[in-house]
Amino acid sequence: MAKLTDERIQELLETRQGWTRKDGKWLVKKFRFPLYMKGIEFVQQTAMTAEALNHHPMIAIEYKVVTISVTTWSEGGITALDFELIDRCDKLHGSMCGSD
Numbered sequence: 001m002a003k004l005t006d007e008r009i010q011e012l013l014e015t016r017q018g019w020t021r022k023d024g025k026w027l028v029k030k031f032r033f034p035l036y037m038k039g040i041e042f043v044q045q046t047a048m049t050a051e052a053l054n055h056h057p058m059i060a061i062e063y064k065v066v067t068i069s070v071t072t073w074s075e076g077g078i079t080a081l082d083f084e085l086i087d088r089c090d091k092l093h094g095s096m097c098g099s100d
């Protein structure tokens, strides 16, 4: 799974909401929830998705805000797998809280 070019990453980010590129190699988004336990449910579902993809995010839980950070460790940058994972995170959040 090769690293994507800067141009391709920019292009893909333009059609997604709320994701930012950090330190060049991370895609990061904060997901907000109405209830703390909704955020925990999102974490659980995200973890199962990560296991299914064998592609794992960093997950930070700050009360009702869950921050997802994604990169492809083995490539040292951003690949198509990262976009697959973030799209599934957005779908999951949308199904739980209405689309962003």
Ligand SMILES: C[C@H](O)[C@H](O)[C@H]1CNC2=NC(N)=NC(=O)C2=N1
Binding pocket: 054, 055, 056, 057, 070, 071, 072, 073, 074, 075
């Ligand atoms: C051995 C295992 O398949 C690898 O370590 C997987 C696990 N999950 C992963 N997750 C992410 N984000 N990047 C990887 O390179 C990666 N590699």
